[in-house]
Amino acid sequence: MARKPKKSSVSRKKPSGRQQRAGRSRRPLYYGAGLLALALVAFAVYGLIIPKSSTGSTPDAVSANKTVAVKVGAPAPDMTFKSSNGAERRLSEFRGQPVMLWLFATWCPTCQAGTTAVVQNFERLRDSGVQIIQLELYNNLGYAGPSVEEFARRYAGSTYPSAGWIWGQASQQGSYTYDPKGYPDIYFLIDKDGIIRAINGAPNVTMKQILAFAQRAAGQ
Amino acid sequence: MNLFVALGLALRSWGHRYLALGLFLVALTLYLFTLPAAYTGGAIGLISLRYLNAELLFFSVALAGLLSLVLTLNIYAFRASSARQGRSLSLGAVLSSLLPSSVCCTSLVPSLLAAFGASTPQIFGLTGRIQGIFAYYEPLFLAFSLILLLFALHLAVRNILRSCSLTHTERSVVSSGPQAEEIKR
Numbered sequence: 479m480a481r482k483p484k485k486s487s488v489s490r491k492k493p494s495g496r497q498q499r500a501g502r503s504r505r506p507l508y509y510g511a512g513l514l515a516l517a518l519v520a521f522a523v524y525g526l527i528i529p530k531s532s533t534g535s536t537p538d539a540v541s542a543n544k545t546v547a548v549k550v551g552a553p554a555p556d557m558t559f560k561s562s563n564g565a566e567r568r569l570s571e572f573r574g575q576p577v578m579l580w581l582f583a584t585w586c587p588t589c590q591a592g593t594t595a596v597v598q599n600f601e602r603l604r605d606s607g608v609q610i611i612q613l614e615l616y617n618n619l620g621y622a623g624p625s626v627e628e629f630a631r632r633y634a635g636s637t638y639p640s641a642g643w644i645w646g647q648a649s650q651q652g653s654y655t656y657d658p659k660g661y662p663d664i665y666f667l668i669d670k671d672g673i674i675r676a677i678n679g680a681p682n683v684t685m686k687q688i689l690a691f692a693q694r695a696a697g698q
Numbered sequence: 699m700n701l702f703v704a705l706g707l708a709l710r711s712w713g714h715r716y717l718a719l720g721l722f723l724v725a726l727t728l729y730l731f732t733l734p735a736a737y738t739g740g741a742i743g744l745i746s747l748r749y750l751n752a753e754l755l756f757f758s759v760a761l762a763g764l765l766s767l768v769l770t771l772n773i774y775a776f777r778a779s780s781a782r783q784g785r786s787l788s789l790g791a792v793l794s795s796l797l798p799s800s801v802c803c804t805s806l807v808p809s810l811l812a813a814f815g816a817s818t819p820q821i822f823g824l825t826g827r828i829q830g831i832f833a834y835y836e837p838l839f840l841a842f843s844l845i846l847l848l849f850a851l852h853l854a855v856r857n858i859l860r861s862c863s864l865t866h867t868e869r870s871v872v873s874s875g876p877q878a879e880e881i882k883r
């Protein structure tokens with residue numbers, strides 16, 4: 479006699495009302511993480527709006543709006559900066575020797591890695607006669623970080639202080655002129671005639687370009 | 699424990715095992731090359747590997763491992779015709795893990811600000827505030843991504859186990875008892 483197959487004791491169950499309620503109650507939690515990501519975007523947008531209403535038109539801001547051509551092949555505009563020993567200096571003082579003018583923010587990891595790379599190649603650059611001028615951007619680009627001296631001691635090591643590597647703080651006007659878009663890591667290779675030959679960032683990635691410039695400078 | 703039951707179900711077939719392994723390798727490569735971008739000014743390439751430290755290596759492996767498991771479990775659940783959960787979490791985790799390396803110290807934020815019409819003084823007051831936060835709190839962002847992925851994994855596991863509609867007692871029977879074959883049929 480054929481036996482009727484026994485119905486499996488394990489059957490598909492519909493979620494109970496309690497489970498459905500639990501699922502619904504947890505739903506906001508699922509979106510919480512997404513909201514946090516949105517908050518990050520909102521933070522950026524908020525930051526965009528606030529300064530527009532609070533920043534006045536200061537003389538410096540006005541002067542920054544006057545466009546000075548800082549581009550490859552153009553003469554490097556003069557700028558002032560305060561060196562780490564407190565002296566007020568000008569970029570034009572270095573006319574006659576190749577210069578690597580590097581503007582940076584002390585909180586920037588790329589700048590830390592870049593400084594380490596320059597340390598490794600410092601002797602070659604110095605022997606080629608390249609003067610390195612590494613300047614903290616005005617107001618450190620709006621975010622606090624270690625001071626220039628602390629940064630230099632930590633990342634430049636034994637090369638700080640050296641005659642061939644000047645550290646300091648760029649003036650507001652100098653920062654605005656050379657880095658109007660506020661890149662945290664930007665350098666300018668300026669030849670002995672004061673002409674900008676290259677603009678780039680992250681020396682640890684673009685060291686070949688810097689060394690080629692140094693080699694050309696040494697050959698001149 | 700539920701994780702192992704769900705993984706046991708999902709990785710029963712070689713196809714899903716290869717899928718998980720493939721996804722892990724792809725995700726690991728992505729993270730190994732992109733996480734150190736904060737040290738290279740956004741440049742991604744072999745130079746990135748030079749800046750891998752223990753912390754970034756840990757996060758690369760952990761994030762890739764979790765991401766591959768979450769995706770595999772979700773694909774398994776999808777094939778089993780059940781709704782996928784945690785997709786947005788996984789996407790959020792990937793995005794938040796890549797944020798610090800892509801935002802900090804690259805030209806992205808300054809260019810965006812300039813595109814929005816911010817003037818130089820405004821950019822100088824803002825760029826650092828945005829990028830500096832990502833630079834300083836990168837480990838927290840990565841840890842947050844890890845938590846998101848863990849949560850997404852939890853959802854995927856729960857999803858698979860619920861789709862089977864098994865109670866806890868029944869699951870233990872499935873995993874050990876003689877009724878396992880009958881249930882599979």
